Amino acid sequence: MKRKISRLGLSILFLAPVIFVYSIFIFLPMLSSLYYSFTEWNGVTDTAFVGLKNYKSLLADSDYWVVFFNTIKLVIITLVVQIPMGLIIAFLLYSKTRGMKIFRTIYFLPVVIAPVAIALMFSLFYNSEIGIFNIILEAVGLDMLKKNWLSDTHTLLYAVMAPQVWQYIGLYVTIFLGALQSIPEELMESAQIDGANKYKTFLHIILPQISSFTSICTVLCITGSLKAFDHSWIMTGGGPGVRSAYLGVYMYKTAFVNSDFGMGSTITITIITVSLIITGILNMITTMKSNN
Amino acid sequence: MKKNIKKTFALGLAIVMCIGLVGCGNKPSSSSSSTDSTKVPSAAATDEGSKAEKVSITIATNWGEGDSKYDYFYPAFQKFQEENADTMDLKLVTYSTEDYKTKIKVQTASGDLPDVFTYWGGSMINDMKDAGLLLEADQYFSDSKAVKRDDFNPSSFDYYTAADGKTYGVPIESTRGVFLANKDIFAQYGLEYPTTYEELKAVSKVFNDNGIIPLAMASSGGTPSEFFFSELYNQYAGAEDELKNLTSSREFATDNAIKVATNIQDMIDNKMFPEDTVANGGWAACLQLYTDKKAAMTYTYPWMFESIPDDIQNSSEVVAIPMLPDATVDPATMMTGFTVYGFEINKKSYEDTAKHDAMVKVCDFLASNELSTELTKSGMIPAKNIEVDLSTQKVIYQKMMAFSEGKKLIQVHFTTMPDADAITMMDSSLDELFIKALTPQEFVNKVQSVLDKNN
Known part of the structure; x- marks a missing residue:
């Protein structure tokens, strides 16, 4: 009994700093955001309790829905592009081991560069006057594809998404490469002896073996997209209007630029809610899969 | 015995982690993007007597490096800082314009405004004014021996005059x-x-x-x-x-x-x-x-x-x-x-008896003819009624x-x-x-x- 208590005490002792920090910097701000979401507050004067008014206004706000769907589009595009690209590149590196370490470093390099630097670099690339994208298109005779990337409503959002999607592919390459290297050699050899070609080996051996890594990458992808901020803010400030803004940018503009902390908190709560819903769905799918 | 050593080690580690956290939280510094030009006090100046006499004043502005006014403002500020080194610890905090707006808004919310700061007027100061954080400019004018309201173009105060008819800023720049x-x-x-x-x-x-x-x-x-x-x-x-x-x-x-x-x-x-x-x-x-x-x-x-x-x-x-x-x-x-720009005075700091005289002096510097004349070299049109020698301008x-x-x-x-x-x-x-x-x-x-x- 005494031993159990002492083990419990030791666990609490080790966990206490983390719980303390997590409570101070995550749980308490979340709770206070929840409270402020029911208030009208400019950050200076006293808060005024307004009940669900902020939520009703937000749901009736067309800009909010533009931003919401921008964020959903980002989630989908990162899922569709980053994970398959990461997996394909990792598989290619895994198959051709020569120079793998160098390529792995090269692919991972953008991940460690500050998003602000990447965003600034791309905003220069997109510039219609001096940007390299239009210059390259012109040089290769594809003038018809030249665009005002950030001033065209058809390309704007995707132009802002592109650097973010590109930057983090390397992260998934590294994760998948680690996953591929952890597959037992015997399994691959058995498949080859049984006559499985590379395609079948990939589909029936590799993919199931790395499914837990795929789940982790999916969660990282989704959470990364839901809290996306830097690229949009640096390249366009979320604009023109809110056309290239994500929920994080919209929350920041509402709270810190317009000094509407009540509404800003309401947006924060919607971000948390969306995150929880998606995480819940993912957990359900994972549980169902593991049960099967 | 072995267990006790482990426990002691674990306890020690936990204490070190907690101390580390506290240490990180205590780091006294302004943002990395700011220009902190606080002078390191000399050994003589750090004795008890000097500490008691010196007043710490923070000036915030967006006229930092990269701004067109920096080359003209900063030398003038340095000169003022040196002239008053015996009585003031002057700290200059600068940010780029958009970051500066956000910074001031956040500081307004936290009730931690700089002592004196350059800022826009009109609707931009509504929140600060409503919260009673800003000093009425007339109070400063009545305390200052060097600067009076009449020194300015009367219409230049419109931008800093609220619906209650009171003026909450001292204009510097017209355009x-x-x-x-x-x-x-x-x-x-x-x-x-x-x-x-x-x-x-x-x-x-x-x-x-x-x-x-x-x-x-x-x-x-x-x-x-x-x-x-x-x-x-x-x-x-x-x-x-x-x-x-x-x-x-x-x-x-x-x-x-x-x-x-x-x-x-x-x-x-x-x-x-x-x-x-x-x-x-x-x-x-x-x-x-x-x-x-x-x-x-x-x-x-x-x-x-x-x-x-x-x-x-x-x-x-x-x-x-x-x-x-x-x-x-x-x-x-x-x-x-x-009028497009001027400076605001933190009411709380101004009413602090220990800071009051230094605050007046800092405001006198910001509203001085000398500074306005210097700033005209960047293209600024002064809000003050001063003669600008056009032949020296761009x-x-x-x-x-x-x-x-x-x-x-x-x-x-x-x-x-x-x-x-x-x-x-x-x-x-x-x-x-x-x-x-x-x-x-x-x-x-x-x-x-x-x-x-x-x-």
Whole structure:
């Protein structure tokens, strides 16, 4: 009994700093955001309790829905592009081991560069006057594809998404490469002896073996997209209007630029809610899969 | 025994982690993006006696490195700092303009405003004023022996005067909007400066045919489009009064606003502006098209004069904006001219008896003739009634002042808009208008909806 208590005490002792920090910097701000979401507050004067008014206004706000769907589009595009690209590149590196370490470093390099630097670099690339994208298109005779990337409503959002999607592919390459290297050699050899070609080996051996890594990458992808901020803010400030803004940018503009902390908190709560819903769905799918 | 060692080790580790956290939390420093010019006190100055006498004062501004005023402000500040090193620990905190606005807003929310800080007026100070954080400027004027209210142009206080009739800031900078034309480019194509919209269309066609952008005007975060919009707005009947009364009427959605927005879109259709209005938006990017001779005309403000090379200043003429269709006020008779910047005094710091005298001294420095005279070298028009020796100013400054002779000075939406978030909405909606993502009516409605919501 005494031993159990002492083990419990030791666990609490080790966990206490983390719980303390997590409570101070995550749980308490979340709770206070929840409270402020029911208030009208400019950050200076006293808060005024307004009940669900902020939520009703937000749901009736067309800009909010533009931003919401921008964020959903980002989630989908990162899922569709980053994970398959990461997996394909990792598989290619895994198959051709020569120079793998160098390529792995090269692919991972953008991940460690500050998003602000990447965003600034791309905003220069997109510039219609001096940007390299239009210059390259012109040089290769594809003038018809030249665009005002950030001033065209058809390309704007995707132009802002592109650097973010590109930057983090390397992260998934590294994760998948680690996953591929952890597959037992015997399994691959058995498949080859049984006559499985590379395609079948990939589909029936590799993919199931790395499914837990795929789940982790999916969660990282989704959470990364839901809290996306830097690229949009640096390249366009979320604009023109809110056309290239994500929920994080919209929350920041509402709270810190317009000094509407009540509404800003309401947006924060919607971000948390969306995150929880998606995480819940993912957990359900994972549980169902593991049960099967 | 072994267990006890483990437990002791674990306990020790936990304590070290906690101490580490506390240590991290205690790091006393301003943001890495700020310029902290606090002087390290000498050994003699750190003794008990000196500590008691010295007063710590924080001045915040956006006139940091990269700003056109930095080269003129910072030496003056350093001189002031050295002269008062015995009595004050002066700390200068600087940020780039947009970061600075956010920083001050956050500090307003946390009740931690700098002691004295340069800032805009109008709706930008509403929250601080409502929270009672700002000192009435008249109180400072009554305490100061060096600076009096009469030293300033009376109208310069309008921007800092709230609905309660009290003034909550000391103006430093007045400004004028200038429409510049490159006379060499016009001469090269045998063109005259356009005075009507039809003429503007005609010269634009010639410039476009020759690969030159007619008018460097774009919109990113509402710059410089917002002031350009107001400049055009003033050409229409009744617009001047509408602008003047905007604070009380809260009516942005006027027929004139729709007319101007419609004309801007017509200008876009006629390819008068650069195609990429977002990438070329912002004061610097927009002006650069003109200074690189990629554009024949531009609309800018004196705070950008520092970025105009001498040869471009020489080849530039300040001309009147062409008259728009249906306009009734001749643009050659007016130009935008208003107080745009000044400084605020933290009421709490000012009323702190230990700080009071030092605060007055710092305010005297910011409102001094010497500093204003220095800042004119960056292109600033002083809000104070001081004689500016034009011969020592930039060529473009001289041309601007010559052009403004006898002109009626008019307001802009930026100074009379009653709510700061309505300005933000105007800026972001102008960006949308410029890429034709909004119709003129939608643009006007978006701004009006913010004013209505806040009413």
